[in-house]
Amino acid sequence: MACFLLLRIEDPARARSWLRQSLPEVTSAAEKTPEQLAHWRTSVNLALTGSGLKALGLPEAALETFPSEFREGMAARADILGDEQESSPETWEYGGTSGPASQEAVHLLLMLYATTEQELSSLLATQRSRLEAGGLRELAAQRTARIRDARGGMVEHFGFRDGISQPEIEGFRESKHEGPDHGAIKPGEFLLGYENEYAESPDVPSVPAVLDTTGALPAQAHRRDWKELGRNGSYLVLRKLEENVDAFQHFLEAHKELGVGESDEQKKQWLAAKLMGRWHNGAPLRPGEDVPPAEPPDGRHGHDNSFGFRENDLDGHGCPVASHVRRANPRDALPPSAELSMQVSRRHRILRRGITYSDASGKGVLFIALNANIARQFEFLQQTWLNNGKFGGRYDERDPLMTHGAGQLTLPRQPLRRCVEGISRFVTMKGGGYFFLPSIRALDFLAHLEP
Template sequence: MLHVDDASGGRDLLGRLAEHVPSAEDWTNEMESWVGVAISHEGLKALGLPEESLSSFPLPFRQGMAARAEMLRDFGENAPETWEEPFKPGTLHIALTIFAADEAARDKAVGKAMAELERSSGVTLVATHEFGADEDAENPFGFRDAIAQPNIAGSGVDPLPGDGPAIAAGEFILGENSETGQPLGVPQPPELGRNGTYVVLRKYNSRVGAFNDFLREHAESEEAQHLLAAKMVGRWRSGAPLILSPDHDDEDLGADPERNNDFTFRDDPKGLLCPYSSHIRRLNPRDSSMTILTDVNIKRIIRRPSTFGPKWTSDVTAADDGKDARGLFFIFISARAYDTIEFLQQEWINRGNFIDLGEELDPIVGLHEEPGTFTIPDEPARRRVNGVTTFNRLRGGEYMFMPSISALKWIAKGEWVGS
């Protein structure tokens, strides 16, 4: 996380970083590491971009995440006033993300990045943070993560069962045709905007102990606790979906990418297998019947699992929360990123109107300013579990723009300066 103090120094660093960003042309080939560069609107200002370019970006991006707290429902303990210092408005200008196949490759790539930074002037290192995923890709609560990703038209990759219909590339990359048949608006000039995308970055601290205590309070046996947790998420910890294995966990199913996402909600209209209010059914309703109709295709996002802290264990209690930093970085890209995250936060996460549950919130990532309720449909009567609290607390975030490699080089040249 970098802050630009001098425009020319910042542009010089971007030009050198661009040489380390791999092209998407060979993205299906295995790489030992890969680098992404994203820039906030305040960062583009600090780099000296002309006003006609700055004003061509969407309003939410120009305002920044903190200023959009009302739209994001980032209130109370999630309000920008409580965020960590690196995320305070105007601080984060450039985010450099490095992913690698293993620790050795990561350390090598980080070494190169730090060497470029040491050669720079006019750029301040604000913060660094390690995150990642092991072979199980578990989130802080012990659930296999990032199973469902959108099927992108023209990617050249065969979709996995359950990925859903192919979604136009323009929903993810600026300049390509979107689901409307036309490209979405592209920042100007085209050298800057085309082939770029938008990034949402949000950091959460996970209250693993509070979650464990909640399960113990509302389910006596360990087996019942696992079931309640699965009902809240929509999957067992292995990744096996409730729709396919409603009564018990199935590790083989959960680990099989050919099967673990191959389902719809068509045969569960009452939510008896997977509750309407479960996390995965809210964030990807698929073919669920919704009171407030929405085009699910334009709400899909490309995301990457990015957790930090010790792995989940059942013995952690609320008294342990805060002793070891546990959490996740929610990072996703979409050409409609800001409309999407604000819709998700307002409707699918922090309300229940779209599934006829009034003000019931997402039990995993919802902001519960007062203890809330989780509804489990059943026959003859549904069950309501009370006392749901905020299990993931927002510690900061920002709206970012991820330029293409050619756009990074265009910014680095700064040919508009003095014109």
């Protein structure tokens, strides 16, 4: 479980002092001993918006080294992201265009994790007790708690197992997930300052060397009078996505005759799986399978994730071409070839985590993504693959779960295909933002920054 605090910097000097005090508590990627892991019950992380970096005292010349999409912020990118109508930034609870927790007001995201409610409440109370003295004001708090199925897997409110398809990162320890989907990805896709899938190491956000009074940051290779603020950092995308479970279930009930199965419940399960692109238990959809396969035997974490679409399911007889999962990661199915498709897919991967929430406003998933290039990774996925009506040979179909007015979804079937029509919005955007997730050295620099 976790709590995410969105904070505003009221007094920069006191905020930097708070950061110096908090720095030893921030969870890092450093290796931990078995004894440390046995007693590791809580985690703390923090990230900053562009306005937050400015509020801390980062000069304009340094801010301009950050990409434009980060500096503009998520609310300003609503047209690209498809955040319109009831999902428009004017309606957001935080990170939007109005209200006390607007995009400009949100400076810092404090992320608190714990294994029990008691531990989380204790951690939250400790952190809150320091905010006022630290020159910080709490604008919003988002509590979350993962839903688990009988086998311990994460499940979201529509009933599907979540957190399955995560990319393996080259040079890191083997993942504990169901299996990598077609090989390790270059670390530069997720961490700033490393080689990416284009065989490039792009410049990272930087600061004039004169500002680094404690020598915390590494020097730039080709500009010795500048230091690298971004190295070993990443960009964090936060989105509060409300799931309208009642509307989803009503839709399945109204269209169950399009489903396949002996009972109404089996028909609705089949139809829901086609919209998502996986069975509820996380198993991939395969041609000729109209019921979910049994869970793997004990000792295996889950279903195989290292599959492709081109050889056995290019036309979507198993997993529909325009389903949510296949849009988010087309794997080897894009034209003109499997090799080029995998290359393209690898260049648009994100590290994704969805944590369920239930609060007074509703229930859904707090979506978190890490990527080194917001525009090329997260925004590309959202605009070009999820929201685009032209995808995979379809010309008037959008993501059936995530997009308003998706309209219809073609389900290839022998002897006649089926078409699901009248798809409305099942997921509504409620708030979020773009954040810079700094390395420990970058946090140390910011904590000692003297504007």
